[in-house]
Amino acid sequence: MQHGKYRFIVGFLIAPMALYVIFVIWPFIQSIYYSFTDWTGLSPDFEMVGFDNYTKMFKDDVFWKSLQHSVLLAILLPLVTLGLALFFAFMLNVGGRRRKGAIISGVRGSGFYKIAYFFPQVLSIAIVAILFQFAFDPAQGMINGSLKALGFHDLPNWLGDPKLALWCIVAVLVWCTTGFFVVLFSAGMASIPKDFYEAALLDGASRFTTFSRITLPLLWDTVQSGWVYMGILALGAEGFAVVNIMSVGPGGPDYSTTVLPLYVYQAAFRDGQAGYATTIGVALLLVTLAFAAIVMKLGRRERLEY
């Protein structure tokens, strides 16, 4: 049976490995190298400049703004999304009236809610961003249109207002990610044995206590990986897409919505500063790793088996 084993292993690994190394690992290593050069991306010539890009970055106001926005997204977004999702999932699975034979049950129609809440998850982030760009449009959008119909005047210019723009972006990201976690947490809650709740309710526990003492601890692993996942989304592709598409003149009025990945993109492909862009990219990598490490550390709890 060992005959040809190594040939087989090499044969099966070579294509996936080659693709992965050429398109993922190699550019990734290169980018750290480029962050020490003055490469424009336009001409093939460049020189090593040591830490010049890094000193430049520390003095760059736009960098600090984008860092601030990215960190805000990475903290706020998981907090709101996972909080809402836990609340909805608990209601859908445990919050219903007691019915015959079942000590705990979901509210009526929970199946419908789960299907509906999941809608945004299957839509492309680009579709969602465009949809809301027009929903927020001060002159044509659904939001001001509805507010006007309700009799409000002096309607805000949502995405054009530097004070509101970032919050609109947070709202859109919450809108499109909550449903996935409702369904995920529901699946997790469904696998918690019912007699845990039965015992707690017999002992006189309130619904709130059953949530904080039974549901949340048993779901903690899922919540934690969800937290990391959300943070990476907010710091990466999703944050980029929403800001790039929705913001008035990408980055919002007065850079009020610029986030790190968008700034990397603009520095590299708009300003012709590929070297500097990779420096910001390295900062983004460090923020992402720090975020994941902090969540893992803070979230560490004794693992509960059931």
Add this chain to the structure above:
Amino acid sequence: MKTTDTPPILREEPGVPGQRIAESDGAGAPRAKRGEGHVLNVFSHGVLVIWALLVILPLFWAVMSAFKSDKAIFNTPWALPDSLSFDAWGRAWNQAHMSEYFLNTVLVVGGSLVGTLVLGSMAAYVLARFDFPGNRFIYFLFVGGMSFPVMLALVPLFYVMDNMGMLNTIQGLILVYIAYSLPFTVFFLTSFFRTLPTSVAEAALIDGASHTRTFFQVMLPMAKPGLISVGIFNFLGQWNQYMLPTVLNTDPDKRVLAQGLVELSTSQGYKGDYSGLFAGLVIAMLPVLAAYIVFQRQVVAGLTAGALK
């Protein structure tokens, strides 16, 4: 919802402890309790209904707007369209090139989905089933890719692709999609292949099948549930890709749907053709929504299988 409700046992008359737990709420219960339960249930349903409306109404608004005049879109955002006019749909499909973008997307996603599943399952099978020096290292090299920001690699990747002559090509985009889908796919399928019984594969090998043949004819069919899960996950991810094509695919003829829509939103915004824009959005939105409604069990199972445990 009754997060703050006290369980019925505390409020029961002495002498019948525990009896009412299994009963339906309210039956024979004191009036005060029924009222409270009712209020809380209204509250819980209220919150759930509000979120459902928040999710559905924007989508509904987009579909309705695709049939309306631009003036009606703003003035009466929630009124039903006067008549069913498909003009805007035709404009979006033909003049705004939605048909071409659709085709490009189907090609790119089709190619990368097949490639991801074939290459991902090959790598995962070897990593899960064979002991060889470097196995752990390769596994962690793949899995580590899940946590780093793609934007960082995109700047050099742009020039790697440029040098290889693959910038702005469908093939190039397919290869990049596959490469960036491999971390999760390998991670998921490796743990999946570990759970499959070894006896069947051993029997095939004893009967004289080669490793390659065992993999394609015995192991892959057995891994079907895992492939479906990871396939749905990758389909949605690749279909919805925005960042990779934006950077690596700037040729207007090669645009995928997400890019085409962004382009459409910019140009129609200038032209003021909002109904055309909404028709484009709905064209891109409806097939996925319809597929989700039909296959929602599989989609949900596929997406949650990867994230739970």
